[in-house]
Amino acid sequence: MENISIGLLGLGTVGSGVVKVIRNHQDKLVHGVGCTVHIRKILVKDPAKERSVEVDPAMVTVNPSEIIEDPSIDIIVEVMGGIEETRTLLLKALENKKHVITANKDLMALYGHDLLKAASENGCDLFYEASVAGGIPILRSVVDGFASDRIQRIIGIVNGTTNYILTKMSDEGMSYSEALKEAQELGYAEADPEADVEGTDAARKMAILSTLGFSMNVGLSDVRCKGISGISQEDIEYGQQLGYTMKLIGTAERDNDSIDVTVQPALVSVSHPLAAVKNENNAVYVYGDAVGETMFYGPGAGSLPTATAVVSDLVGVMRNMRLGVNGHSAAFPQFEKKMKTAEEVFKKYFLRLVVEDEVGALAEITALLSTEGISVEKIWQNPKRGSVSEIILVTHKVSEKSFEQTLVKLNDSRVVSRVGSSFRIEI
């Protein structure tokens, strides 16, 4: 029986999982592809470091060339992270006609197009299912499962750290900093949590999802991004009282031929399945022209779930090798990218205004909104808290541009002390 040799770049959380999945499910791999899989070499930074899997020390190297230049290695599995150095390594691997599987969302969001092009030119496969939503097979669902449909909208909870924090704030009344601390203690958040809490990690995943879903070359800089560090317990509670749950939401929407891609904290109706996605879990909601509403739910990270996605990609590469058809699976964009302007994005909004507690504030605010063409679905004057009086509003759909302009005018209004907060109501 033929044997396929793997070079593994990285032996951290996901890398250790890949070793385990290949070892534990070897019989299924053999049945599925008709050959055995063998990890030949593993690139690590520190060979002395204790690992959660035992590997033969002779397999371990600190020199990437020993893997990238080894002619006996067929497939590179990249789970080391990093951007520039990793990109150079993978381009070299592809030039050497090695297939590549990567879990690296940072890299794919920035250089996916170049890497896929290099793979195609070298007759190699480049698969990256694990880069978005860990164990959920969402990329192959978008590409293959909906191959016949026109995807109009993707809404994703694609960052487990922020979903954990918001769940704790919503369900247990924790403050942002308490919830972040707990997430860090449990290993769901890094010591430096910025990429997660400021939305960058989610933005990378939305760039990848919208590139595939809309068949346009969407880059990280196309994703308008806002994090959750400014979320207060009040916002969450007001949302709940109105029937909404706060989530860090990635949206990718298409109308006709132009698109809008964002990551931001937003409210979703408690009756929507996305509201039930708790803790570190991920979910991706996909709306297609023909299929309608679908949702994919599961673990967005973690050693074994992410490794499952990596090794399932490995099966795909090996099947293609057996059939001699590698290098044909990259789907290059069908359309020129065209982003919507702020005039073209229409949303419902939640708005919290801190007002002077004077007679007529409500009347003056509603008059201002009416002048700006914003109609109000719900309005609610909250009992005074200390010396602060608040007005909570839910608008009907309004363009983002009009809404932003109105916020400026509200801030200038005599009766408004300040705009406390505002959020999109996403679904």
Add this chain to the structure above:
Amino acid sequence: MENISIGLLGLGTVGSGVVKVIRNHQDKLVHGVGCTVHIRKILVKDPAKERSVEVDPAMVTVNPSEIIEDPSIDIIVEVMGGIEETRTLLLKALENKKHVITANKDLMALYGHDLLKAASENGCDLFYEASVAGGIPILRSVVDGFASDRIQRIIGIVNGTTNYILTKMSDEGMSYSEALKEAQELGYAEADPEADVEGTDAARKMAILSTLGFSMNVGLSDVRCKGISGISQEDIEYGQQLGYTMKLIGTAERDNDSIDVTVQPALVSVSHPLAAVKNENNAVYVYGDAVGETMFYGPGAGSLPTATAVVSDLVGVMRNMRLGVNGHSAAFPQFEKKMKTAEEVFKKYFLRLVVEDEVGALAEITALLSTEGISVEKIWQNPKRGSVSEIILVTHKVSEKSFEQTLVKLNDSRVVSRVGSSFRIEI
């Protein structure tokens, strides 16, 4: 540019959807596979019948040979339903080296193995994504997405009709017959609803899912099946009071090397995502060794959703044609089928007992359960309703065999008038 010719068997709900999806998304198909797709002939029973799509009358035929024997047709799309006649037609099509896409769960549950074998022998593809859970790409997720994992448990809400009925009974307090009537009026249930409400339709889908998920040749007769026609409003209400929702649940479970596959009304915890699957929607929960818990949600039926699955399969066949690798995708079972016995299946149960209203009934029942080795998680003596007094129990896990034997003894007990109902608590 090359043109692929399709023969369409059937122009009902799904067939009309297939025509629409191919027409509306032709540009995506061309981009995805590099060739155009053209429906050459359509088999119908009654050419005079009004359809929801317009088709050239010259394309329509009542004679299947005009399609199956037409050498210019590359791919057969079967959406006519039926079993024996359809099987003969498809075997003939495969012999004639035509690839086949089918949405026919009845056929695949009964003769899937034979048809896949014929396809493989003739170098043809046979895809059937649409046969389970309509628009949800669940079969490719099970086969490809979890190619590296060992699936241990599948729980499916895979019949939209019964889910609609149970949703109406649960959320609006309708009786079974009222909810069935409404489902029939809305077209969610057939005039003869037996295959849906007695669980046969769901059992077919569970046979297909467990065959793929466990890599064993699971047939329809291996699925122990019970329908929802005996469900009362009381059962639903008691379940709700205990924190559960009633669903028609398909389960496929593996422990070590033996499996159990069932369809039955069962209770699921209201906090589980499956409880939030309402109305005619479907969802499939998959638990894998490595990936953990995932769930796939979407429309389980309907013209366009099901057509999306059919035409996405078509894209798969056409990609394989372009690469010259048809006939390699059927995954034949890795394992001998081994079903669990009733001693080997362990579940929690809900139990409703109608008792004589006499002192000591509770004590006598708990003593009997204790003697049978059944431990009780919750017990609740309901206020008398008319002359009837009831006791509601939730057990800890117990073998199905023990539970069934205990039911007989309870029925014989002096203090029990009758066993009102019993249901598995699934999750």
